[in-house]
């Protein structure tokens with residue numbers, strides 16, 4: 001599967017959050033390339049989970065400090081991501097083949113539906129409160 005290249009239109013106009021998204025994209029791309037063995041894939045997934053968790057904390061803090069009205073809904077989406085990834089991680093043993101396909105499909109959808117759609121929505125509010 002081809003990697004997704006970063007484009008300016010992916011930017012949420014907050015430098016630190018863009019930097020996080022670029023790293024998340026790199027981790028997703030590493031999984032998409034499919035050059036990893038089972039152990040490396042597990043490691044990547046662990047790193048992705050931990051890094052996304054750190055990223056969500058900052059995003060939620062900036063949304064809170066900006067009085068973003070959809071904060072609760074956004075937090076729920078972050079929780080959904082955490083639980084889906086945690087579930088896929090526990091499915092790893094024994095179901096290797098279906099695991100990879102399901103995981104990549106989920107991550108592709110998440111990149112488009114979360115980062116490029118939901119995250120974009122906070123952009124203006126954060127900018128207005130001085131987060132750039």
Ligand SMILES: [Fe+2]
Nearest residue numbers: 055059115119
């Ligand atoms: Fe994000």
Ligand SMILES: [Fe+2]
Nearest residue numbers: 059074118119
């Ligand atoms: Fe988010």
